[in-house]
Amino acid sequence: MSEKKQQVSRRQFLNYTLTGVGGFMAAGMLAPMLRMAVDPVLQESGHGDLTNVSLAVEDITTEPQRIDWKVNQVDGWYESEVNRSAWVFKNDKDEIQAFSPICKHLGCVVSWEGNDQYPDQFYCPCHDGRYYKDGTNVPGTPPLKPLDVYESEVREGMLFLGDAVPREGA
Amino acid sequence: MKWNKADLAQYLEAKEYIDTILIPLIPYQMSTESELEKNAFQNELTTVLANDLEKELTGRVMLTPSYYYVKHATKEEEIERLHGWITEIQKQPFSHVFFLTLDASWKKHEQVLKGTLLWLPGMKSGDLHSAEMHRFVRDQVDQISELIRSYW
Numbered sequence: 018m019s020e021k022k023q024q025v026s027r028r029q030f031l032n033y034t035l036t037g038v039g040g041f042m043a044a045g046m047l048a049p050m051l052r053m054a055v056d057p058v059l060q061e062s063g064h065g066d067l068t069n070v071s072l073a074v075e076d077i078t079t080e081p082q083r084i085d086w087k088v089n090q091v092d093g094w095y096e097s098e099v100n101r102s103a104w105v106f107k108n109d110k111d112e113i114q115a116f117s118p119i120c121k122h123l124g125c126v127v128s129w130e131g132n133d134q135y136p137d138q139f140y141c142p143c144h145d146g147r148y149y150k151d152g153t154n155v156p157g158t159p160p161l162k163p164l165d166v167y168e169s170e171v172r173e174g175m176l177f178l179g180d181a182v183p184r185e186g187a
Numbered sequence: 188m189k190w191n192k193a194d195l196a197q198y199l200e201a202k203e204y205i206d207t208i209l210i211p212l213i214p215y216q217m218s219t220e221s222e223l224e225k226n227a228f229q230n231e232l233t234t235v236l237a238n239d240l241e242k243e244l245t246g247r248v249m250l251t252p253s254y255y256y257v258k259h260a261t262k263e264e265e266i267e268r269l270h271g272w273i274t275e276i277q278k279q280p281f282s283h284v285f286f287l288t289l290d291a292s293w294k295k296h297e298q299v300l301k302g303t304l305l306w307l308p309g310m311k312s313g314d315l316h317s318a319e320m321h322r323f324v325r326d327q328v329d330q331i332s333e334l335i336r337s338y339w
Contacts, residue, residue, distance in 0.1 A: 085325075120246060122246055123197070123204055123205075123245060123246025123247070124245040124246050125243065125244050125245050125246040125247065126242070126243045126244075126245075141246070142244070142332070142336050143204070143244060143245075143246040143247040144204055144247065159204075
């Protein structure tokens with residue numbers, strides 16, 4: 018075969034073509050199968066996705082207000098809508114703060130000035146847990162950690178919120 | 188707290204803080220066809236209300252599995268069975284028992300019940316996923332949780 022270098026025999030030509038076509042077909046069949054096998058890896062993760070909570074930035078005051086919104090959550094096979102809420106306000110430095118209302122003690126829902134005796138504090142009705150306006154827990158009340166903070170961003174004058182991130186204990 | 192594994196693990200660690208039980212009372216029946224939809228809707232609504240209420244007061248309230256009963260059954264029998272539940276519940280240190288229902292027939296037997304009846308007139312039909320219903324549930328939950336808090 019090697020003496021006539023450039024010559025391709027009929028047998029070789031057929032071999033090459035058949036391998037080529039066969040390989041192409043095999044690849045066509047295998048690619049989708051492979052794609053399905055690694056599908057979860059390619060899927061965009063929900064983490065870090067920010068949601069428009071329908072609140073304009075100019076409506077945010079220094080007085081905390083409660084907002085509710087929905088996010089899609091994928092839990093294994095199960096896709097569901099989850100309600101989330103936050104207390105949103107501007108602090109002294111004019112920064113937007115968004116706190117999770119979930120009490121760090123046992124998970125009740127806290128409210129701003131929920132008790133007349135403690136103005137300017139977040140109050141948990143279940144076991145009298147309290148938090149200062151910056152979200153840190155009042156020492157001596159049941160919660161041991163500050164309220165979680167939502168990842169937030171302002172896009173075109175609207176507030177977008179992501180996941181609640183825990184903070185270190187005071 | 189709900190009746191599931193994760194919440195119960197937390198319950199066992201923080202028993203002294205959870206002193207309230209919430210039992211949804213839900214009737215069902217198959218005999219009166221014209222009422223079927225209404226009953227099923229009330230079942231869904233009661234469940235949604237109970238779940239939201241539990242979410243609001245998680246740290247102090249335990250939501251038990253719903254108590255289902257045949258709508259036409261005599262209430263005396265049901266009360267007896269229900270009191271069996273309560274005897275069981277009191278094996279743990281719970282001091283407040285609340286029943287949540289949309290079925291008005293419990294109202295007449297309120298005095299006999301070993302617990303506080305929360306009867307809501309509710310709604311006959313509607314779209315559970317609509318925005319108005321969402322607001323309605325939100326308002327009801329706010330008011331009921333305030334009522335429950337006044338017992339603590």
